[in-house]
Amino acid sequence: MTNTETAAQMAPATRTPSPRTYLMCRPEHFTVSYKINPWMEPTKPTNTARALAQWQTLYDTYIGLGHTVELVDPVAGLPDMVYSANGGFVIDNIAYGASFTFPERQAEGPAYMDWFGAHGFDVRVPENVNEGEGDFLLVGDTILAGTGFRSESRSHSEVAALFGRDVVTLTLTNPNFYHLDTAIAVLDPLTGDDTANIAYLPSAFDAKSLAILRDRYPDAIIVGEQDASILGLNSISDGYNVVIASRATGFERQLRERGYNPIGVDLSELLLGGGGVKCCTLELRR
Numbered sequence: 001m002t003n004t005e006t007a008a009q010m011a012p013a014t015r016t017p018s019p020r021t022y023l024m025c026r027p028e029h030f031t032v033s034y035k036i037n038p039w040m041e042p043t044k045p046t047n048t049a050r051a052l053a054q055w056q057t058l059y060d061t062y063i064g065l066g067h068t069v070e071l072v073d074p075v076a077g078l079p080d081m082v083y084s085a086n087g088g089f090v091i092d093n094i095a096y097g098a099s100f101t102f103p104e105r106q107a108e109g110p111a112y113m114d115w116f117g118a119h120g121f122d123v124r125v126p127e128n129v130n131e132g133e134g135d136f137l138l139v140g141d142t143i144l145a146g147t148g149f150r151s152e153s154r155s156h157s158e159v160a161a162l163f164g165r166d167v168v169t170l171t172l173t174n175p176n177f178y179h180l181d182t183a184i185a186v187l188d189p190l191t192g193d194d195t196a197n198i199a200y201l202p203s204a205f206d207a208k209s210l211a212i213l214r215d216r217y218p219d220a221i222i223v224g225e226q227d228a229s230i231l232g233l234n235s236i237s238d239g240y241n242v243v244i245a246s247r248a249t250g251f252e253r254q255l256r257e258r259g260y261n262p263i264g265v266d267l268s269e270l271l272l273g274g275g276g277v278k279c280c281t282l283e284l285r286r
């Protein structure tokens, strides 16, 4: 019997949604003109109108769930700016800025920091390379921090000192899952001590990181390779409603068994850039 089956047999807890505030960026300039992850294929055509329509559905879904969505203006020449999760990491009104790995995205760091500054956040210019909430996930009072492809482990110490929280370093090993938010979904961001609080793809991590995840979250949802392979884990939960890729049907069933309400959206066009639901969403914690 797997962990998943054991947990599924436990009576699903009552799940309580709570309203959130997100930052998004309309994909007006979306295209794939360079390749910085295995998903991106610059020779393959993209359809910006379709990207906009799919993105709008995600936006409308959040509004329909009672969340607040703020918008940062897209910048011409920064096609990946739609992936706002990478624009920073925001807790307690402090916005830790991003410093991107690849030159193609570097100008996004200041663009997002300007927005944070103009909207009342205490902006902290980063000293180390990091890609914001792509690699930093808040679970209760703990920050799960990814490294291996993008964010440097030195940024993990920087974040620990800045936010005064425990930071757990996790090393990613599969280039298809290059950001932590492609390999882990946080199911209830407000509950730290829940051993079932995350869903993840074991094969995305090195042995040491996997041991840490198994120890901390013995009752986590283990997603299948197929769901993960369309970035099914790249999802947003408010504690009850979990917005996921509509094609992640196995994950959808697992979430239902645990008492969550999965809501599928199709972001197939944005998947061409290597991003999904979570990548297009940055949580603003004021």
Ligand code: ARG
Residues within 6 Å of the ligand: 036, 037, 040, 080, 083, 085, 086, 105, 133, 134, 179, 181, 182, 273, 274, 275, 276, 278, 279, 280
């Ligand atoms: N093309 C972008 C990149 O490779 C996609 C970013 C996806 N964002 C995320 N939070 N996983 O940087």
